Amino acid sequence: MEIINNSKEYDVIVVGSGAGGGMATKILSDAGLKIAVVEAGPYFDPANPDQMTQLKWPWESPRRGSGTTRAFGDFHMSYGDWEVDGEPYTVEKDTSFRWWRSRMLGGRTNHWGRISLRFGPKDFKSKDYDGLGENWPISYDDIKPYYDKLDKLIGVFGTKENIFNEPDGFFLPPPKPRLHELFYIKGARKSGVTVIPSRLSILTKRINNTRGVCFYCGQCDRSCSAYADFSSSSCYVIPSLKGGMVDLYTNSMVIEVKTDKNGRATGVSYINKDNGREYSIKGKVVVLAASACSSARILLNSKSKAHPNGLGNSSNLIGKYLHDTTGAGRTVFIPDLINRKTYNEDGVGGMHVYSPWWLDNKKLDFPRGYHIEIGRSFTMPEYGFGYNPNEFNKFFGLKVGGYGDKLRQDVKKYYGSTIGLSGRGEAIPRKDNYCEIDPNTKDKWGVPVLKFRYKWSDYELKQAKHMHDTFEELAYNMGGIALGNKPTKEQNYGISAPGEIIHEVGTTRMGDDPYKSVVNKYERLHDVDNVFVVDAGPFVSQADKNPTWTIMALSWRTSEYIIDQLKKQNI
């Protein structure tokens, strides 16, 4: 195929516009560098009325919001989910992996839970505590200044708690708990489980004059039209476009990093999805932020004489150590919450309280911790509401089923009477959990796709078992009933399939030793001095924390390093 070359040379080409790419775009363009942002999906602005789903009612969708075209429902703001038309992936037999992709400006930051947790000092050096996995080549102190700057730039609510591995930051004040959250607090305290206000990047207070303040519709997963929650589109890329230093290429899927005969990067080539043709652009530096697995795919597909098994892959470790957060969940029925008086309890788009990891793994039979997220059912009905309209009758010795006005009364009686508990834990990264190029399968543009191989180990399974034990204790202490049976060993203790929690990390791990890692502590490929990876690929370990805040803190740090190196003419 003929490649259409663009003669313009950028200082930096940023591949992907999500958390890591958006952060890099802002910092690099603010420094006066000429940037190309290459995004595989369309332009997206949460404030665009044609794209907006926020504040829509279920009846505004002919399928009442059901998940036919979007896995989490019609109103959820992600273009793409675990399936993307024309962009398949394969999974090795007897293993599983589900790969979520959001093809749009801002990527997955448009739909995420805004849970913005710093990794703690222990999280960077876990191997020192249990001998498993690998330590990061950096420590909390290296990244702390970037977390601090991030808190102030973007805004995150929370409270100072002085817990060693849950570092405090520059917090906005949290919202008051909702009713079901008081039940959770009560149950957690009785169970000896730590419970504190949650930490979400939602503006409970004004942070600058360009973004709005939260108006409590509880719909951050639809992306906020007032920019009161953090999305890379609204907070980084769209404002950066106004500075004149950024060219944005949308519907442009990068397939390869181009290199010269010495193996240094000269730019990227991409498919324009609107016409199916291949183009290339030139840049002095390439920053990959396409998401951990997409960046790995691009690198592995960038083969040349200098890099015969993929760019930056002399260690053969690209794609290896892939790991996702573990997950298990349980719903709890609270009889005290039947026949509730209704009022507007939407609150922010997520929990107002949560439990960080509270135990010492040295006394447990699994090595790493988890946090507990709290969900609710006193929400706006969408498709699926009322499918088990009076199942809880069984707890009162009443008949389940029926029809007529009695049924209607039962629906109202039980509305808002359940609480969802979700455990989110840290997995141990393993070399034999990985993604690689599948030589036999291509996407609709002819680009070889990824094949996954992923299995949980006993460490994760035992952790999931512990989650369910905890949920049952919490349920009892809340005065509730944990629904369903506790999943058995044969059911893998109810653990989520790898990829389902959508926190995949680790595919281009960071380290000092080029034989044991792909990028150095500034997220630069060991093999090439002008290619960086700023998504979650460089994560050495996951921590029991959501990855976004750490992706962005690292990307900010790397961007400053790139600016410094360009100034010194080292790259």
Place this chain on the structure above:
Amino acid sequence: MDRRESIKNILLGSIGSSVLLESCVSLDKEVLDKIWEYQYGRTPEEKERDEKFLNSKFFNENELKTIEKIANIILPPNEIGNINDAGVVEMFEFIAKDWSTPAHNNYGDKVLRRSIIVFDELCTEKFGLKLLECSESQIKLLFDEISYEDKSLKDQKESVRLFATFRGMVVTGYFTSEIGIKDLGYKGNTPNVWDGIPNDVLEQYKGIVSYDKEWIDKCVDQSKRGEIAEWDEEGNLLT
């Protein structure tokens, strides 16, 4: 003016004067309602899918009437409205097409249409009439038999399984409609300022759960939400 009306005004305002708006709304209200009924942030591909299904037919008139009749018995009309006001039959029609794929196991045919066939057969067996020809009390006699699970059976009878799914669709359709949400009493999906659980509700739960002062003191002071945040070097909020 409700939001749909104001969206119409935005549309018409962009193509003409308010005089045009008045005449358009009165002349073509039905057409405009159809156009604006389903504006909910679709991508071009999603819009195409919706339009295709909105412009095609799955159920025949008899089937639609049967769905309507059953739905009205599952959730009878009350002072707030009825199954038609809730658009339940339209939702059945749309979802039948939306889920008529192998991925959904041809839900339209295998579950929804199949339900109508099975309920008709049972009515014929019992009363010698199709469901539509039966009186409400006859239909209720049938529903009394198939609307509860038989705990002694491991696998429920087909009629019981189909009724449960059909009922689920009716209940979901009703309570996701404008009148259903009013009936339920859901009060959100509107800009507001959350400042904690209302006092009368806290009063009701006294002795079970309550706010503790230490926690609440750390929470947002909503009178200062508009003031730009500033911190000291220790991260203490100053504003």
